[in-house]
Amino acid sequence: MAMDAREEEAIQAVVERLTEAYSTTRAPEEIEAAVAEAHASFTDRPVRDFVPVLVERKARAALDNPSTAE
Template identity: 65%
Template sequence: MADKAREEDAIRGVMERLKNAFSAAHGPAEVEAAVAKTHASFTDRPVREFVPMLVERKARSILNNHPADEA
């Protein structure tokens, strides 16, 4: 249970970092959607230690490669 809470805290941190980094190009809802979609793609992965880092990388790539209206 502690691992799940740690992962959730890390994902909240990812969300805040990306909201700050992409505030000029994407609204908070777009960033949240990108992070949530990406995080959901790792649901069935048994090793959770690197999930927040992978989520941040993939969500950042999505946001970098899509204009605001497509994210």
């Protein structure tokens, strides 16, 4: 499913927030990869309204503790 412009902007905002939050501990590439992986896990979900929020939570969990991330 293709991402609409609103979702794309929201995901980019997640990347920006997490880059700022993790700037001292994670490389930007790691953050982008965590967000991309989290976002990919919601690809087949029909309701898209909350995907950015869920992506941010999942990416934060992966960045906080990579050994326990799904």
